[in-house]
Amino acid sequence: MALIVQKFGGTSVGSAERIKNVAKRIARWKAQGHDIVVVPSAMSGETNRLIGLAKEVSAAPSPRELDVIASTGEQVTIALLSMALHECGLKAKSYTGPQVKVLTDSTYTKARILKIDDQRIRRDLAAGNVVVVAGFQGADEDGNITTLGRGGSDTSAVALAAALKADECQIYTDVDGVYTTDPRVVPEARKLDTITFEEMLEMASLGSKVLQIRSVEFAGKYKVKLRVLSSFEDEGEGTLITVEEEKSMEQPIISGIAFNRDEAKLTILGVPDLPGVAFKILGPIAEANIDVDMIIQNVSQEGLTDFSFTVNRGDFNKAKSILETSAVEMKARGVVGDSKTCKVSAVGVGMRSHPGIASKMFRALGAEGINIQMISTSEIKISVVIEEKYLELAVRVLHKVFGLDKE
Numbered sequence: 001m002a003l004i005v006q007k008f009g010g011t012s013v014g015s016a017e018r019i020k021n022v023a024k025r026i027a028r029w030k031a032q033g034h035d036i037v038v039v040p041s042a043m044s045g046e047t048n049r050l051i052g053l054a055k056e057v058s059a060a061p062s063p064r065e066l067d068v069i070a071s072t073g074e075q076v077t078i079a080l081l082s083m084a085l086h087e088c089g090l091k092a093k094s095y096t097g098p099q100v101k102v103l104t105d106s107t108y109t110k111a112r113i114l115k116i117d118d119q120r121i122r123r124d125l126a127a128g129n130v131v132v133v134a135g136f137q138g139a140d141e142d143g144n145i146t147t148l149g150r151g152g153s154d155t156s157a158v159a160l161a162a163a164l165k166a167d168e169c170q171i172y173t174d175v176d177g178v179y180t181t182d183p184r185v186v187p188e189a190r191k192l193d194t195i196t197f198e199e200m201l202e203m204a205s206l207g208s209k210v211l212q213i214r215s216v217e218f219a220g221k222y223k224v225k226l227r228v229l230s231s232f233e234d235e236g237e238g239t240l241i242t243v244e245e246e247k248s249m250e251q252p253i254i255s256g257i258a259f260n261r262d263e264a265k266l267t268i269l270g271v272p273d274l275p276g277v278a279f280k281i282l283g284p285i286a287e288a289n290i291d292v293d294m295i296i297q298n299v300s301q302e303g304l305t306d307f308s309f310t311v312n313r314g315d316f317n318k319a320k321s322i323l324e325t326s327a328v329e330m331k332a333r334g335v336v337g338d339s340k341t342c343k344v345s346a347v348g349v350g351m352r353s354h355p356g357i358a359s360k361m362f363r364a365l366g367a368e369g370i371n372i373q374m375i376s377t378s379e380i381k382i383s384v385v386i387e388e389k390y391l392e393l394a395v396r397v398l399h400k401v402f403g404l405d406k407e
Helices: 017-029 045-056 064-071 072-087 119-126 150-163 195-206 212-220 277-287 313-330 349-353 357-366 388-403
Strands: 004-009 035-040 092-095 103-104 111-118 130-133 137-139 143-147 168-173 194-196 228-229 239-242 256-272 292-297 304-314 332-348 373-380 380-387
Touching: 004 130, 004 150, 004 292, 017 035, 017 072, 035 072, 035 119, 035 150, 035 277, 045 064, 064 072, 072 195, 092 119, 111 150, 111 228, 119 130, 119 150, 130 137, 130 195, 137 150, 143 256, 150 168, 194 195, 194 349, 194 357, 195 212, 195 256, 195 332, 212 228, 228 277, 256 277, 256 388, 277 313, 292 373, 304 313, 313 332, 332 388, 357 380, 380 388
Parallel strands: 004 035, 004 168, 035 130, 092 130, 103 137, 168 228, 194 239
Antiparallel strands: 103 111, 137 143, 228 239, 256 304, 256 332, 292 304, 332 380, 373 380
């Protein structure tokens, strides 16, 4: 018998019929003797509907009140799922995040979990209940309802699994695991049986939408075994996300090709090459709450240098405007930008012990006439910025050159 935390996404509980199917799946696990804690999301589209209602009433809703309304989507789901479990002949109890005492900080709309009181859940499990806990939400020290930001139900599930010392946290979604790349771009993409936390963290941060990055960070920190499974298929083991030591010694050099379409590049030309120049450029960008990704500073010529960085495409115009103001103050030659770039990355813990990965990647892209604009590396990933029109070609080429289409 094991203690298992199961998280079901909005698509999985998107209708009454799907909620009944989820209840039947949970009943099968319960019949095997397992203790089950379930963390469902709001029904698909519901959170967007609620936020849309708020914005019809107020152009700039209070973040506190926005959390109050946004948290109700999950409250509906936990009640419906508990009813469906009762219909399956199971004992079940539902709780909101505040009822369980999921304690968070007071950062409305993107709160962070500080502590979880697991006593009530343990009592209910001991009494034979399936415990259904609303994801995405908690409460601060003053009892104010808070939400964890988009995809926060993944984080809720992992945090509960950590607090309960669960044997496994299962994330049920509309895909049956983590793939070597997006199958919609490369039909030959394969499902991975296992992937390390490090690799999954890179994949999530680089554009893979399977798991929210915060949930992977949480799982890695507390050594929670994560498994990604399909809500719509009963067969298959999904993908296990675990520590590196548990992977096969014959692991591939590269585990996946990740990509992000939403990159935009900015360059400030001819800035003085002096100490503190990077802060003068990026400080105002940070103050505007704009995240910067890749950064490159060119070699100084005649005391001047060019400084390039990437931002999310949605922040491009705002960042460009800020940079143009900085350029005037710094007496730079000007600002140029490109909002039609993308990032493609090769990810794998195996590259630590295999030289030549970068040259292989660059040669393959060069052979296809794809120009690399920026490069960023870490121990287990190599990322390049290229023109957006070459994204799918680059992903297909790299997927093949690293043998990811083979078993």
